[in-house]
Amino acid sequence: MVSIPSRWARCWLLAVAFAALVLGSAGTAWAHAGLVSTSPGNGAHAAESPRELTLDLSEPVTLVAGSAQLIDSAGTRFDLATVRLADGERRLVLVPAAPLADGAYLATARVVSADTHVVSLSIQFTVGTVTEQGEFAAAAATGAEQYLNAPSKALTYLGLVLSAGLFAAARWVWPAALRTRRFAVVYRIGATVLIAGLLTRFTVLVAQQSGGLAQMSAASARELATTASGLAITAAVVLSAVALGTGTRAVATVGTAQAVAAVLAVTLGGHGGSVPGWPWSFAGTLVHVYAITVWLGGIAMIVAVVRGAPNPARWHTVAAGHLGLVVLGGLVLAWRQVRPLDALAHTTYGLVLTTKVLAVVAVAVFGALAYRRLRRSERPRTLLAESAAALVVLGLTAVLTTVPPAKDVYTTDLATTLDFGAADIVEVTIDSVRRGPQRLTLRHTATDPADPPSIRVDLSSSSANVARLPVELTPATEPGPILIWRSDRLILPAPGAWKVTVRFEGEQGPRLASFSYTVI
DSSP states (O other), X not given: OOOOOHHHHHHHHHHHHHHHHHHHHHHTTOOSSOEEEEESOTTEEESSOOXXXXXXXXXXXXXXXXXXXXXXXXXXXXXXXXXXXXXXXXXXXXXESSOOOSEEEEEEEEEEOTTSOEEEEEEEEEETTOOSOOOOOOOOOOOGGGGGHHHHHHHHHHHHIIIIIHHHHXXXXXXXXXXXXXXXXXXXXXXXXXXXXXXXXXXHHHHHHHTSGGGOOHHHHHHHHTSHHHHHHHHHHHHHHHHHHSOXXXXXXXXXXXXXXXXXXXXHTTGGGOSTTXXXXXXXXXXXXXXXXXXXXXXXXXXIISSSOSSHHHHHHHHHHHHHHHHHHHHHHHHHHOOSTTHHHHSHHHHHHHHXXXXXXXXXXXXXXXXXXXXTTOOOTTHHHHHHHHHHHHHHHHHHTTSOOHHHHOOSOEEEEEEOSTTOEEEEEESOOSSEEEOEEEEEEOSOTTSOOEEXXXXXXXXXXXXXXXXXXEEOOOOSSEEEEEESSEEEOSOEEEEEEEEXXXXXXXXXXXXXXXXX
């Protein structure tokens, strides 16, 4: 049997704690339900007060009670007659109680994704004679619960590996170790850490949905507890507590149920709990979390329990098999979440996924070197490198479950609507937000097709030092009341913030509206 020095154990545990802490910090910045479009568009100008404000999302959501508000640049809050969800809970509708005076406005709200993550939404727009967007104060911090995000995730991931991962790896390779006192000590430490992490995480989610720790209520806790993620957290906590109270021999019986609940709790807290892509996103995420948990659990067994690698051939086979599952789960998630292929290089999700592939290759190389030395009964000095690379894989996998999918954030098109008043609505689409050739299309339903309105479009950009770029428009020849104009030979020469100004001249006379977008 190969003996591993105690310093290896200390280094490994410190690395796990550090990686889990980084995971928690990284995961707090992203949420899952994505904002698809708004009306008015963000940064748009409306000639008259819009009758309602709409925000379309990528998946069904739940509105955080009391979170919707409408303010102007002076900080004055305006009443909302109606705040409701429509279109299968995928559209948030805010209806002002009274027409808005000329000015700059900001509408905000908070919603909860299917996987319990809280998403902040906003629209900034102007009305009437005011065309410059106002200066709005930065959103206030979400409260003390924000400081518990990183610790809760750190505890959860550390506990997952030292309980579920440890147990699963022992069942696969070293079943005799399940009845040892050393295994029981490490497993119970892991179960305790997991309980603390999941309970803290549950508290953070309830506080986020309630508007802060001080506003937490039993109703919010019950609502969260009935979600798939909440049920998995509850089951994992209860089974982990049962495992703590059982003897060494009984751990082998309770461990399977505890491991399943713990893996599900982590899976449903990421993309596995999202509605779009079900069941493929769930299956891919589940395979990812399970395989990496067993992988790291095996390393924990070698370092902290069996103090070496008895039966190295068996462990090598199991590790290789779970590496294959990591790759399989990754392929499924990539197929679901990365579209088009360019998103790999232009989104956080794509960059993290690419880095993860490199880390997986590193783990495979270090694992092969360690296996060769173990077969010769030599001390595997590459174990620390393998452990570090495997932790990087776990960290990147966890980040992928919190970062919005590449397909949701990488877009090469844009769509918005401009309200010129008196039922004069113009839909504007741009086929690409990338620098170079672009096709701008405008659609308007005419009340009198025989007397169509005239439309003129100009673009400008202070960052690109372009004061005015006229857009040549060609009317479409399609019959019917829907009038269509398309741009000819429109080329944007530089990236940056661009402003689109539309002059609409109909029965009510000439009117202006504008919106801004970013060219990459």
